[in-house]
Amino acid sequence: MTRQSITLTEQNDLWLREHVESTGEYASKSELINDLIRRARRVExxxxxxxxxxxxxxTSQSEDDILREFKREFKRNVAKKRS
Known part of the structure; x- marks a missing residue:
């Protein structure tokens, strides 16, 4: 994994710290930032x-078909980037 150094505004740093501490969902701000980036990539x-x-x-595809296709493509793209 690549190590990066970033500068955050006080507000953003506070939000990250509070989110990590209050939810217990993430062990660190880095985990949370990586998750936010993954989500942003999905939206993109x-x-x-x-x-x-x-x-x-x-298109004649149903909403469920479109969602399944999107998920397959997303998983395939993630697998390609990991290899």
Whole structure:
């Protein structure tokens, strides 16, 4: 894993610390930041998919089919980046 040094505003640092301490969901601010980035990447992928869909016109896929396809593509992309 790559080690990075970042500068945060006081407000953002406080929010991160409070979130880590209060939820117990994350062991560190680094874990939380990585999760936030993963979520942002997912949103970006969804937005790209929506933009492509708008340009391509109507689809006969159901919402569930589209979601399954998106999840498969996302998992495949994550696996590619790890290898």
């Amino acid at each position: 992928m969804i937005n790209e998919k929506l933009a492509q869909a708008e340009l391509s016109g109507y």
